[in-house]
Amino acid sequence: MSIIFEKTVAGRRGARLSKSDVPPAEPIEARYSRSSALQLCELSELDVVRHFTELSRRNFGVDTNFYPLGSCTMKYNPKVFEKIAHLKGFFSLHPLLPQLRGAGLLTQGALAVIYELEKLLCEITGMDAFTLHPMAGAQGELTGMLIVAAYHKYKNNRKTEVLIPDEAHGTNPSSAATAGYHVREVATNRKTGFIDLQALESAMGEHTAALMLTNPNTLGIFVSNIEEIAKLAKKHDCLLYYDGANLNAVLGRFRPGDVFFDIVHVNLHKTFATPHGGGGPGAGPVGVRKNLERFLPISRVVKRDDNTYKLEYDYPDSIGYVAPFYGNFLVCLRAYAYILTLGAQGLRRVSDNAVLNANYILHSLKDLFHAPYPDGCMHECVLSAQKQTEREIRAIDIAKALIDEGFHPPTAYFPLIVKEALMIEPTETESKETLDAFIAAMRKIAEKAETNPAELRAAPRTTPVGRLDETKAAREMDIRY
Amino acid sequence: MTYIANTDKQRAEMLERCGVSSMEDLFRAIPASLKPKSFDLPEGMAELEVFAHFEKLAGRNHTDLVTFLGAGFYDHFIPAAVDAIAGRSEFYTAYTPYQAELSQGTLQAIYEYQTYICRLTEMDVSNASVYDGGTALYEACQMAIAATGRRKVVVDGGVNPIHRKMVHSFAKNLAIDFSETEVGPRRMERKKLSDLIDRSTAAVVLQNPNFFGVIDDQSDIVKLCHEKGALAIQSVNPIACAIIKTPGEMGFDIATGEGQPLGLPVSFGGPYLGFMAARRSLVRKMPGRIAGRTVDVHGQEGFVLTLQAREQHIRREKATSNICTNQALCALRAHIYLSLLGTEGLKQVARICRDKAHYAKQRLKRISGIEVIESGPTFNEFTIRLPFGASECIDLMIEKGFAAGFPLGRYYPGLDNYLLVALTEKRTKYEIGWFAEALESVICR
Structure with missing residues (x-):
């Protein structure tokens, strides 16, 4: 379809x-004003609505x-939250309005x-x-990493390094590095799928600021x-950071705060059902143990004795504004x-059903796809296209073939430590019928990998465009019209 | 209430497939010693009750005041089509367009958004956006540090104090040397700023219009930066860009800003939109997503996320930034807003905001006891000096139904009597008149 600038x-x-x-x-003096022509678009409201409606139909979303x-x-x-x-x-509430009276009486x-919400997230x-x-x-x-740094500074600890398992999300090492830490990867024990205790023990020392x-x-x-990991960390005054990306698996079943985690972030756009927006906005609230509260960003909301709420800024040890x-x-x-x-019961049911749905997929597909951890999983299961590579079908081909079956593909090639990984997270809101259709599609694809691999390599065929040339995109860098 | 579809019967069938007899078996990996010590949350509510609860909470916020409050965040008119289009769930229930074939809508929208930002600022390249204007400014500093190999950043005191605070927080644990100019509520103080720029300077950070509302031509500072081998960064109001000299025209290396005025609600502080644009040579130092145009296997045009080698999911600890997502839905809103307003519409909004601010300024000048600070042309906002504390004045004005502006003393020690007054196209001549009368009565009380 044409670019909006071509429709003007x-x-x-x-x-x-x-x-x-x-x-x-009076017009602004020439030396202060824009001299060249502004070139946006000239379109009717209907032109604009049609353009974006057409764009929207070239997207998969959870609703489709x-x-x-x-x-x-x-x-x-859910729609009521949008309303x-x-x-x-x-x-239409201006963020500076609370500053106009009594630190928040107008808001x-x-x-x-x-x-x-802070109180609920604590619980x-x-x-x-x-x-x-x-x-x-x-x-x-x-x-979280800035809080780690503030804590160690407060205690006069000289710490330079953050430890991160090799299966971690890419943001973990880059966030630690962004905060000024050296990052060291710790190997995963391939048999258990846990961080390797021995490797962890030898990596950890006086210089270790945190383990994510x-x-x-x-x-x-x-x-x-x-618990063993936590004991090891405590020995070195190393803070334990919990990446809440996978909290959807354990609501009401496990609380990081009960087992020595010092800092936690949760993704509201994941566990708490806020829309992903095509890649944002999300939200990543951070929780801490009592001894780290003084370092939290400002402002903070406190409750007065008369049950009114107040914005408070007077925290001299705070990391400041994020x-x-x-x-x-x-x-x-x-x-x-x-x-x-x-409510409490509903959230428990979220995790129960998320875990059941993922296990259902794992147990329905592990005969045809390699499953590095076949016994069971939490809210997501990792399969691998290793078997299919014998027919020169890779994870990406399976992903693209799924598109033609009407499904958004799973995450492919992550975690990095599983070859040809396909990481499937169905979530609790999907019905058995949908899961069955997905499983049937995966089984059909596994069969095609044997009988007609060329067809899979040509997928997708049902989308507005086929596989795109990423090399050309990076080389020619056509990033504006 | 939950949003779970499966029935007990279906769950029983599924458990059987998994080879377990109960839900508890699925959680056997969690040892008993790790069970939660409590999970004391309220009982769930039905949709009707939830909505009523939030209607009540919303009612406890005073959005009924006639507002002259801005300070970098403005209550502009938003055409209904912005919400209608951004409310299409094909956009808002999608995720980052990793699978390009089924994300052409989001990807093309980002490409077009990038084009708009380039055209507004007259810069070469733009990314897909970051969280907000403060983050954009910090990431721009990091780009300059990476590009120059230097670690000193000079920041003008006329840059939004909230953004300056954010930059300091992010850099707290890094060896970056910040120098800031102390300023009055006026036009940029060139001498103070120039004195700080030397051969160790990585970047100079300016804002236009500055926090006090003053428009400037900062080309001379840009020139000085380049003489010293530093990069020049400007934070701009995107609506002002329609009529004032752009960062591109002044020769800036990086332009950033808070995109909220472009069709985003003020929404008690977020989500907002940080836009970033730069000279082409800096593109590989940019953080965040960038969409690019390419072709598919059939030679057909299409869009992908490109230059991903910069990013955290590839480079991990060596990435240019830890930023993972952009603010896609917010960028989409800005894109829709700009498309609806178009060239003439955006210029008209900019002009009307300036006209109204100018009118208000003239009107307030007539009040004895008020000094309007005149140190250069202004856009949609200006500073006045009151005969007593701005906070006290604001308090009295609330009684009369106005959010009178922002008290500069909140961020600038010694400026307790100064009030920052903002106007958008939403304020009418009559409201400005009533505002002036109310202010006069408060001052002469």
Whole structure:
């Protein structure tokens, strides 16, 4: 389809603006004003609506297709939360309004949302205090690493290194590095799927500032020797960081705060059903243990004795501002509404069903696809196209063939430590019928890998475009019209 | 209430396939010693009750005040089509377009968004956006540090103080030497700034219009930066770019800004949109996603995420930044907004905002006791000095139904009597008149 700039018709207008009711000001002096022509588009409102509607039909979303993208928790985003986020009292609320009177007396509803959501996240994760400020999961990690740095500085510890298992999400090492730490990878024990204790013991020392872990980890396995790991870390005053990317597996079953984790981030756009937006905005609130609360970003919301809420900035040891205001408020608002809707029992059912759905897929496919950990999984299962490579079919071919069957592919080639990985996370909101259709498609593809591999390599055929030339894109760098 | 489809009967069938007899068996990997010490959350609620609860909370926020509050975040008119289009779930329930074939909608939208940002700022290249204007500014500093191999960053005091605070927080644990100019509520102080720029400077960070609302031509500082081998970074108001001299025209190396004015609600602080544009030679140092146009196996045009070798999922600890996602849905809103307004519409919004601010300025000048700070042309915002504390004045104005502006003393010690007043196209002549009358009565009380 054509680019929006190709559709422009001189003189056409898409928005009706009110006429100015004040006399025009003198034009800005030439030296301060734009001299070259502004070249946006000239389109009618219908032109614009048609353009974007056409674009939207060239996308898969959770509402259109099963989207079992491992590690991303693409669950259904209930519509009522969208409606709540559009309430004028939140949507049109200026973030500086609380500063105009009594540190928040004009925005008691919004401050209540922040305060109460923080309390709920504390209870869900077992932490003592939360901040909603980090604007994405990766920013939560960075915030966590800045807290690690502040803690060690406070204690006069000289620490230079952060340990991260080799199965970790790419953001873990880059967030630690962004905060100024040297990153050391620790091998995974291929047999158990856990971080290798011996390797960890030899890597850890006085210089270790923190250990970042995801549990269940990216292999979809619950790391059950976490207590031993924690003991080791405590010996060296190494803080334990919990990447909450996979929290959807363990709601009401496991709380990182109960087992020595010092810092936690959660992805509201994963576990708490806020939309992924095509790649953002998300939200990555961070929780800490009591002894780290003093380092949390400012501002913080506190409750006064008269039950009103107040913004407080007086935390001299705080790491400062990681967001302009209070985080991605409208995202947090949706997550708060989600937690209130589900309640304790509902959240437990989320994890139960997420884990059941993933195991159902694992046990329905492990005969045809190599499963490095075939006995069971948590909320996602990792399969591999290793068997299919004998027919020169790779994970990417299976992924693309799934598109023709009407499914968004799983995450491919991650975790890095599994060859030809296909990481499948169905989430709890998918029905057995959908899972059965997906399983049937996977089985059909496995069969085709034997009988007609060429057809798989030619997939996808049903999409607006076929496989794209990424090398050409990087070389020619056509990144604007 | 949950959103789970499967029935008990289906669950029983599924458990059987998994070879276990109960849900508990699926969680056998979690040892009993790790069971939660508590999980004390309220009971769930039905949709009707939840919505009513939030309507009540929303009602406890005072969005009914006539507002002159801006300080970098502006309550502009948003055409209904922006919400209608951004509310299409094919956009908002998708994820990062890793699988290009089924994400052509998102990818083409990013490509077009990048084009808009380049054209607005008159820069060569743009990324797909970052979280907000503050993050964009920090990432721009990091780009300059990587490009120059130097570690000193000079920041003008007229840059939004919130963004400056963010930059400092992110850099706290890194060996970066920040120098900031101390400023009054006026135009950039060139001498102070120039004195700080030397051969060890990686970047100079400026804002236009500055936090006090003053428009400037900063070409001279850019020239000085380049003489010293430093990069020049400018944070801009994207709507102002329609009519004021652009970062590209002034020769800046990197342009960033808060994209909120482009069709995003003020929404109590987020989600917002950090835009970033740069000279072409800096593209490989840019953080975040970038969409590019290419061809498919049949030679047909299509879009992909490109230059991914910069990014965390490939480079891990060696990535240019830890940023994973962009703010795709926010960038989409900006894209829709710009497409609806078009060339003339955006210029008109910019002009009307400036006209209204100018009108308000003239109106407030007539009030004895108020000094309007005049140190150069202004855009949609300007600074006034009151005969007493701005916070006290604001408090009195709330009683009269106005959010009168932002008290500069909050971020600038010694400026307690100064008030920053912002206007958008939403304020009418009458509201400005009532505002002036109310202000006069408060001052002469």
